[in-house]
Amino acid sequence: MNYSQNYDSWKTLPDMFFSKADELVDKPLFWGKSNDGWKSITWSESRSDISALATGLISIGVKPGDRVVLISENRPEWPIADLAIMSAGAFTVPAYTTNTIDDNIHILNDSGAEVVIVSSQKLAQNVIPAANEVDNVKTIISMEELKEEKLTLDIIDWFDLIKSGSKLSNDITNVVKNISRSDTACIIYTSGTGGKPKGVMLSHGAILSNCFGAHHLFQESNLLDLNAEIFLSFLPLSHSYEHTAGLYMPISIGAEIYYAESIDRLSANMLEVHPTMMAAVPRLYENMYQRIVSGVERKGGLSAKLFNKTIALGIKEYEQGSNKLNFYEKIQNQILSKLVRAKVAARFGGKLKAFISGGAPLNYDIGIFFHSLGVRLAQGYGMTETAPIVSCNPLDLNGIKIDTVGPPVPRVEVKLAPDNELLVRGELIMNGYWNLKELTDEILKDGWIHTGDIAEIDSDGYIKITDRKKDIIVNSGGDNISPQRVENALNFASEISQSMVYGDKRSHLVAVIYPSEEFLSTFKENDNLEPNLESIKNLDSFQQKLKKAVDKVNTNLSQIEQIRRFIIANESFTIDNGLMTPTLKPRRHQITKIYGDRLDDLYGRSKKD
DSSP, X not given: OOTTTTTTTOOSHHHHHHHHHHHHTTSEEEEEEETTEEEEEEHHHHHHHHHHHHHHHHHTXXXXXXXXXXXXXXXXXXXXXXXXXXXXXXXXXXXXXXXXXXHHHHHHHHHTOSEEEEOOHHHHHHHHHHHHHOTTOOEEEESSOOOOSSOOSEEEEHHHHHHHHHXXXXXXXXXXXXXXXXSEEEEEEOXXXXXXOOEEEEEHXXXXXXXXXXXXXXXXXXXXXXXXXXXXXXXXXXXXXXXXXXXIHHHHTTOEEEEOSOSTTHHHHHHHHOOXXXXXXXXXXXXXXXXXXXXXXXXXXXXXXHHHHHHHHHHHHHHHOGGGSOHHHHHHHHHHIIIIIHHHHHHTTSOOOEXXXXXXXXXXXXXXXXXXXXXXXXXXEEOGGGSSEEEEOOSSGGGOOTTSOOSBOTTOEEEEOTTOXXXXXXXXXXXXXXXXXXXXXXXXXXXXXXXEEEEEEOTXXXXXXXXXXXXXXXXXXXXXEOHHHHHHHHHHSTTEEEEEEEOTTSSSEEEEEEEOHHHHHHHHHHTTOOSOHHHHTTOHHHHHHHHHHHHHHHTTSOGGGOEEEEEEOSSOOOTTTTSBOTTSOBOHHHHHHHHHHHHHHTTTSOTTO
């Protein structure tokens, strides 16, 4: 089968888009929701806006190689802006909507951008003050009207620029023809769990290579219905994961892309748009798991028994093989597929073919939970520096190895260094870090990206990530401990929502824990207490119930991994309070800044002593 049909002929991302737009014309492409419901923008309408905006950008002085910062929520205008910037030969510099003024100052200053595109008044409050602090920024393009009294920058209305660009005779496809596949398409600043973000330069070819690999996954499993798939996008488009898996891969197969209203509205949106494919991070699946399990426990009775039996048979079939199910279990399993698994599928919109998990390690228990329910949940692996997709489990349920990140996708080479660090090579690797040659040379050697992840590769070529070099905890006895493995075990407990493990150079591990909302609600209700964590977290009864949960987790951990003591966090880890990255990974250095002294006190002395 020839998977390279178009991916080799497309030179750039705009080239790919214009090619698909010529083919699909009046089919819907981007969907956004307002008070009037879901509204679509067709391929031809998108093409018209992208061409006009690109021409408008050139008319205000944007040149090939210039950087244009894009700060917007996920909405149809985001990809239109992204493709317009690239079509003008410039580099898109996406920034997170959660960025502070200081974050924006760093990106604006470091990238040297002269133009910023911002979506709304709300986001402009952290963009304009930052732009005023940076000498290189000259122009702000706003998708919505800005109400600023003291403006020292040139403010251009989005629609006015598109309108003026549409009146110019410049054929943007001629500009696109002069862009090479190896040219930088975007500079994505890594969200990072520590330190200042670095700008990763990704080429058009790197992202197209990723699209090819993702296309192969669906095609190989006979799940792909070209030009008829529906993606529901909710992760930040400013992150390389969603940028590739939720935008350019769907464009490459002619899919419709819906932009979810919010994470809180995601379940409702799934029922509304009936997605066939979705990419998400483990945190989402953990939340789904806890909601499903809590709902089953509340319902109880026969429903709970059928559900638990479905999980038990699913686990047995996966771990021991279908031939280990006896005749009656096979009959039960078939019946439960109609009674239980079909209802679970309906909760996800009824047409979902597969979930892809990436951005962080997926807990095995979460993976097998969904697998047992008949949900294709394929864990993949990547990093911003590889655009990002390196590997992924096949989408055939029988080919999924839950505790791995799958084999490398086509055209990606992997190998292990002498210390078992995973190395990656192929067109997918970055062009380098923006203005950081020394750091580039540290991670990119002889064409191989040094990922910083410790891995194993089995006889089938499946990759298993075992540790993160920089995150490894080395206790006082010299043992290496993976904090992510322990945190995954803690977070799987129904009483615990979030955790961070601590104990480098110490004799044992401790943790900071935030209890789950379900556990809090049940505890408060049973004890007739105020719905306030602050008022109950120091109660002995509350602490003891959490301790029982931790003790239960410890029974499945080795002695060096067990949590001896813990503290309770004041609040959950969120993007807004800076304790989580936009892809929902804990920012360890930030959490340690807040709770480090209290964690040290668990060992009997503080850092200050």
